[in-house]
Structures are given as C-alpha cells and as structure tokens.
Amino acid sequence: MNDWYLALSQIKRNPLRSSLMASGIVIAAAVMTAVALLIVGVNEGITNTVNRLGADIMVVPRGEEVAKQFNEALITGKPATFYLDPSAAEKVSKVPGVDHTSNQTFVETLTNARCCAGKFFIVAFDPVTDFTIKPWLKSKVPQSISQTENWMIVGDRILLRQGNEAQFYGTSFTVAGVLEPTGTGMDWTIYMSEKSLRKMVIASQAKAEMPLRIRQGDVSTILVKAETGVDLIDLAERIEQAAPEIQVVLSSTVAKLARQQLFAIASVLVCVVAGLWVMALIMSGVIFSMAVRERRSQIGLLIAKGANKRFIFKMLTKESIAIAATSSLSGCLVGLLIVISFRELLSNALGTPDVLPTAATTALFVAAFNVLGTATAVITAIMPVISVLKAEPYESIKQGRLT
Amino acid sequence: MKTKLSKIFAAIIAVLGLFVAMIPKYIFPICESGDLSFFSSYEPVMRCFWFGRIELFMGGLVVLSGLILFFRPTRETHFSIGALLIGLGLVIILVSFNTVIGSTCGHDHSLCQIGTKPAERIVGSIVIISGLIMVFFPGKRFKQK
Structure with missing residues (x-):
C-alpha cells in the first residue's frame, strides 16, 4: 500500500x-x-493592428475627440466623420521628408433608411496614390473595374462578396474585391474611389433620405509614407508646423491610445x-x-x-x-x-x-x-x-x- | 453515490437544463426571440427560431431528468438518466452545427453564431460529462423490497 x-x-x-x-x-x-x-x-x-497600418504617419484635424474617433475607426472600424481643410493635403505633401501621401475621406451610412443597406463605415480613397488598401486584396481586381460604374472593395467581415451589389445614399455599388482578414478595423470597412464618393454625394441630394454634406476636396485623413531613414518624430513636428490646424498621429501613438x-x-x-x-x-x-x-x-x-x-x-x-x-x-x-x-x-x-x-x-x-x-x-x-x-x-x- | 450527493448532482443537472433552455431566449437571444413561445401564432421565417425551440425542448428534457434523479436517486436511475443525459448532450451539441440540421443562417457574425451556439455547445458538453459521471459512478445498488 x-x-x-x-x-x-x-x-x-x-x-x-x-x-x-x-x-x-x-x-x-x-x-x-x-x-x-x-x-x-x-x-x-x-x-x-499597428504593424499593419502601412502608413508611418497619419494626419487628422486637431482635437482630442477626433484622435479618439480616428483610433477607434482604425482598430474596430467604428464609423468616424471629420474633415480637414482642403488645403492641408497640399501643405503636408510639400514637407521635406515626406515620400508620398494618400488621402482618405470618411463617410458614415444611415441606419434604418431605405436608401442604405445598413450602418457601415465607408472610406473613399484614391486608387492611384493608395498604398494601404490594395496590398490587402485577396485576389487581383479585374481589369474591367474601370468600366464598372460604381465599385467598392469590402473588408473580410462585411457580408458581401465579389459581384454583390449594395445601395448607399441611393446609389448602387458592385463589390470588385474583398480584403484579406487583417484583424483590424479594415475588416469592417467598405472602400470606394473618391470619384464614386463624389457621384454618391451628388446623387444623395435627390435619392437619399438625408443628403451627404461633403464638400469637393474634403479629406478626413492624410496617410504619409516617410522617406527612408527620416526621424518620424521630427517629421511629425515639421508637418504640424506647416499646418497648425492639423494633428499628427504616429502609428506608435495609436497603440498607446x-x-x-x-x-x-x-x-x-x-x-x-x-x-x-x-x-x-x-x-x-x-x-x-x-x-x-x-x-x-x-x-x-x-x-x-x-x-x-x-x-x-x-x-x-x-x-x-x-x-x-x-x-x-x-x-x-x-x-x-x-x-x-x-x-x-x-x-x-x-x-x-x-x-x-x-x-x-x-x-x-x-x-x-x-x-x-x-x-x-x-x-x-x-x-x-x-x-x-x-x-x-x-x-x-x-x-x-x-x- | 450517496443520496445527499446524488440530490446535489440532480439539482446541478436541472440548472444545466434551465441554461440550455434559456440561452436562446434570454442569455444570447436569437432572431425572432420575442416570439419564441409555445402558444405564439407567429410564423417564423428565420431558421434560428427552430434552433431555439429545439434547445428549449432539450433543456426541458434535461430539467426533467434532473427532477427524476432528485426524487428517485437509485443506482438504476443513475445509470439510465446518465445514459439519457449523454444522448441529450450530444443532440444539444449536434443541433448547433449547420452541417447536421442547418440550424441557423449563414451570417457568420450574428449573435446566434458567436454567442448562442458556443454557449449551447459548452453546456451540452457539461451535460455529457455529467451523464458519464452518472454512468460510471452509479452508486450502491438499490435494495428492492
């Protein structure tokens, strides 16, 4: 025993x-x-999330509330709407040390409205300058995309797949591509071209339950890719000096917030x-x-x-x-x-x-x-x-x- | 298993059954849950309504098993209720898989997919474990008069 x-x-x-x-x-x-x-x-x-942001620096309007909203939008895809002065984009791109920039405009869709498929966070971007969205595409967007009147790219967690259609502010959009799962707010976001956004803004005056009020040239954020070897904190200070009405968000700050x-x-x-x-x-x-x-x-x-x-x-x-x-x-x-x-x-x-x-x-x-x-x-x-x-x-x- | 311990066990099983029944209605409410009642004349369109109703009945059966064990904690009851609980637990888990009966729609991120189904699977597993304990530890033989 x-x-x-x-x-x-x-x-x-x-x-x-x-x-x-x-x-x-x-x-x-x-x-x-x-x-x-x-x-x-x-x-x-x-x-x-921070490692996958793609941009070294992000520029948004000045204000604590804006920074908080932007942070939430990046991490969870919660809709955020704020706009920079149209001249800010040009000022930022001219700052020494900035390699290239890409602008994005944020739109929030309507809930319980016949003109919208549901509540989504829409980001309008310029496909020519973009360096943060296209690398995440699951498959190559077909060449015929230019012929598609209104196209959109959707995050992995949006219940739409290639070829599906959805209506926002009375305008119909076709899904041209789906992003890879990123584990970030991008999964819950719908992307469209700036050109499509302008069309949607104009059409919303007649077709939507509430018209979209976004002026020509309005930008929500400017994504900045810095030149190799440039000190990001110095560059952030230079950008803020060039345009005092804006604030710079470093990718490390996003994590901190x-x-x-x-x-x-x-x-x-x-x-x-x-x-x-x-x-x-x-x-x-x-x-x-x-x-x-x-x-x-x-x-x-x-x-x-x-x-x-x-x-x-x-x-x-x-x-x-x-x-x-x-x-x-x-x-x-x-x-x-x-x-x-x-x-x-x-x-x-x-x-x-x-x-x-x-x-x-x-x-x-x-x-x-x-x-x-x-x-x-x-x-x-x-x-x-x-x-x-x-x-x-x-x-x-x-x-x-x-x- | 001693009678006192057996009664505690029976009470736990009844509570588990209540959980199985209440998850789709109160804890993680599924679509059309407002009409999830026995006497409702509403004709549901969503598949998850039927998933919720099956779980409600399954939960009821688990509660009943617990009550039988509570009032008659014999070796035979232990074994048979234990075997029944293993089966019920399996059904509770299986109905939560779309491949088996197509219990819910394909919306991957809806509450029934991310809340109701995992919760039912966890409780279903506990029901199976309880059944196994009762089958393998049925206690002393009940003396017939």
Whole structure:
C-alpha cells in the first residue's frame, strides 16, 4: 500500500469534500486563465493592428475627440466623420521628408433608411496614390473595374462578396474585391474611389433620405509614407508646423491610445481575479484543514502503528496535489475553452481586433497558471497538516475521538 | 453515490437544463426571440427560431431528468438518466452545427453564431460529462423490497 493509493482512496471516500475543494480551484483557475488570455490577446491584437497600418504617419484635424474617433475607426472600424481643410493635403505633401501621401475621406451610412443597406463605415480613397488598401486584396481586381460604374472593395467581415451589389445614399455599388482578414478595423470597412464618393454625394441630394454634406476636396485623413531613414518624430513636428490646424498621429501613438483605454478595465479585472484566487485558496485551505482535523485519530493511529511522520506528510501532500493539479488543469482548460468559444463575441464587446493570443503564448499561459495554481493550492492546503503532525499520537487519537 | 450527493448532482443537472433552455431566449437571444413561445401564432421565417425551440425542448428534457434523479436517486436511475443525459448532450451539441440540421443562417457574425451556439455547445458538453459521471459512478445498488 503506497502513499498515492492512500491519498486517492481518501479522495474517493469523501467525494463531496473533494469536489467542493476542487470546484473553488476550477472556478478561480478558469477565470484567471480567461482574464489573462484576454488581456494578452487584446494587447497582441493592438500590436498587430499597428504593424499593419502601412502608413508611418497619419494626419487628422486637431482635437482630442477626433484622435479618439480616428483610433477607434482604425482598430474596430467604428464609423468616424471629420474633415480637414482642403488645403492641408497640399501643405503636408510639400514637407521635406515626406515620400508620398494618400488621402482618405470618411463617410458614415444611415441606419434604418431605405436608401442604405445598413450602418457601415465607408472610406473613399484614391486608387492611384493608395498604398494601404490594395496590398490587402485577396485576389487581383479585374481589369474591367474601370468600366464598372460604381465599385467598392469590402473588408473580410462585411457580408458581401465579389459581384454583390449594395445601395448607399441611393446609389448602387458592385463589390470588385474583398480584403484579406487583417484583424483590424479594415475588416469592417467598405472602400470606394473618391470619384464614386463624389457621384454618391451628388446623387444623395435627390435619392437619399438625408443628403451627404461633403464638400469637393474634403479629406478626413492624410496617410504619409516617410522617406527612408527620416526621424518620424521630427517629421511629425515639421508637418504640424506647416499646418497648425492639423494633428499628427504616429502609428506608435495609436497603440498607446488603445492601450490606455483598456488599461482601466484590465486593472479592475486583475484585482477581481486576484481576489477570487485568494478566496478559492482560503476555501480549499479551510476544507482541507477540516478534513485533516477530522482524521486526527486516524493519523495518530498510523503513527502509533509505526508509520513515520514523513510518510503521513507525503500522503496528505499527495492528496492535496491530486485535487489541486487536476482541478487547476481543468480550470485552465475551461478558461481557454470559454475564450476560444466566445472569441468573436468578446472581441466585438471589447471593441478590439482579437482576444486570443498566439498558440505558443496561450500554451505558455495555460502551463504557467496550472503550475502556479497547483503550487499555491497545495501550500495553502498543507499548512494545517504541520500542526497536526506535531502533536503526540495519543493526543491525536484522543482529540480525533472528541471531534 | 450517496443520496445527499446524488440530490446535489440532480439539482446541478436541472440548472444545466434551465441554461440550455434559456440561452436562446434570454442569455444570447436569437432572431425572432420575442416570439419564441409555445402558444405564439407567429410564423417564423428565420431558421434560428427552430434552433431555439429545439434547445428549449432539450433543456426541458434535461430539467426533467434532473427532477427524476432528485426524487428517485437509485443506482438504476443513475445509470439510465446518465445514459439519457449523454444522448441529450450530444443532440444539444449536434443541433448547433449547420452541417447536421442547418440550424441557423449563414451570417457568420450574428449573435446566434458567436454567442448562442458556443454557449449551447459548452453546456451540452457539461451535460455529457455529467451523464458519464452518472454512468460510471452509479452508486450502491438499490435494495428492492
């Protein structure tokens, strides 16, 4: 009869106690893993977004609210509408260090209106100067695109495919291409040429429930590709000096702003998880302590029969290891399963491109939390055992009978 | 399985059944959920309406299984209810796959796809695990009078 056999038979003998101890650890480990994966996944998603922006610098109208809206539009595809002074584009392109620029104009479609297919974020761009959208096209746009009257390119998550038609502000558009999944706001955006936008603006006066008010030359953002080797911060300062009415957004700032928004939520979540874990540890410690106290006479008898204290300590430790390790592993897997199952729902709710980190990071986190969970649960459970082992065998048998 | 533990288990199963039934109506409401009632004269167009209704019935059956186990926690009941729960859990999961009965439309990003179906699959898996526990740990033999 070895100590593992004794430990497992003790667990089997009292399933209610064992399952109570395990359930606390499972819940805490599941929440801890899910929250940690969410925080890391969201952070990775933001980094991916920034790496895929394509532009070194983005120019938008001055204002804190505009920067916030622009940031949300880039990361989640939430519609944003603001316009720069028409002269800004020319000023920016003349700044030394700017290699080339591409302008984009933002439009928000109408909800519950007969003239619009639904609420979408439309971005009008110049196909000649563009360097951020075309590289993401799934397949080559056919040459006949120039013959198509009104074409559009849609993000991966828009429910339209090549050849489909949709109406915006009373004008029909045909899908000429679909973008690869980017994990950014681009997935939720519809792109069209500036020429098509102008036609839509004119047609909206007669066909739409509410006309579009975008002046000729209005631009929402200017995407800047810097010359090789140019210091981006210096270039940003030069651009802001050339046109004081604008503000420059560096790709690194986009990440910083997005992380700032999430930091508050993340810190609250970490506190809740830490509290939950402490509670689970206390609960498992108390249950194990009660179980050990109940078995004091049994322990005393074992010592009296010749079993040494080391054997009993090992047996009780193994009992707690068996419960803690299995429940901690199940908890971690449950947490992972929840994040995987509700991946899209969570990313929609949090307004982030993705919530699941890479497979390697996920595996690392699950393994780390499993080890951490098991170790802390075993330490908490085993602490009361020491005091029981210190007592004399006769004393233990007597106290065990009294309880 | 001891009677006390068995009753706790039965209560958990009944709660799981309630979850199965309530997910498509209250937790992650599917399309036309406002008319998801037994006596509604509304004729639904959306496929997910029927998915919701199937889950409602499945949930009801799981609740019933839990109640039977609660009031008659014998070894035989454990085994048969356990086997039934494995089957019910499988059906709960299978109906959530479009390849099996075409339960929902093809809108990949709608709430029924990203919320209702994953939730039903998770609860369905727990129902199967509960069934397996009951089949493999049916407890002491019930003494016939």
